[in-house]
Amino acid sequence: MDIEQLKYPIGKVVLPTKITKKDIEEWVSVLERFPQELEFLTKELSENQLDTPYRKDGWTIRQVIHHCYDSHHNSYTRFKWALTEDKPIIKAYYEERWAELEDSNTAPIFLSIDALKALHSKWVYLLRTLSIQDLDKQFRHPxxxxxxxxxxxIGIYAWHSKHHFAHIEELMLRKGWKE
Incomplete structure (x- = not known):
């Protein structure tokens, strides 16, 4: 398997030119299911398996799971800024540095999975209350x-959920940890 396939097992994010209500409903559904699907996928993994990188020079499964929480938490905050400010400039963060912090390297994954469950429940609740005008609100990346x-x-984070799920699942399949 080549490096691009390992990095982007479902391909890079591609959004439709015209985003429909159906697209949004499908993406919100992905966000709603992601924490439970991630928990189910990883529940039987050993500590050694959790500390296995999904590719050479890549993050471990543990780091990927903690990254998902960190990234999705940041995204949720960006939604709140965009809903309450006029095209705010968001705060970027160095995800690769966050992934090297001790909590990302050693903390039990249930901490981030439980946090994802709570975060996604609240996020999905918010998303389902938004009007078309709300969904058109924007933020700027610095x-x-x-x-x-x-x-x-919403589409980017539905893709992000599937992207990292695929990193873990593909590794598990390659290693024979999943049929």
Missing amino acids: SNNEVISLKEN
Whole structure:
């Protein structure tokens, strides 16, 4: 398997030019199911398996799970900023540095899985209350000044959930830990 396939097992994020209500409903459904699906996928893994990188020079399964919580928590906050401010410039963070912190390297995964369950429950609740006008609200990313709408960000994070789930699942299949 080549490095690009290992990095992007489901491909890079591609959003439709015109995002429909159906797209948003499907993406919100992905976000709703993700924490439980991640828990089910990883519940039988040993500590050694959790500390296995999904690819050479990649994060371990443990780091990927903790990264999902860190990233999704940041995204939820970005939604709140966009809903309460006019095109706010968000705070970026160095995800690779966060992944090297002690909690990402050693903490039990249930901490982030339980946090994802709570976060996604609240996030999905919020998303299902938003109007079309709310979904069109935007924020700016400081690194490239890119403007991202909330409806685009829902798609990005549905992809992000599936992307990291696939990292773990593909490793488990390659190692024979899952049939």
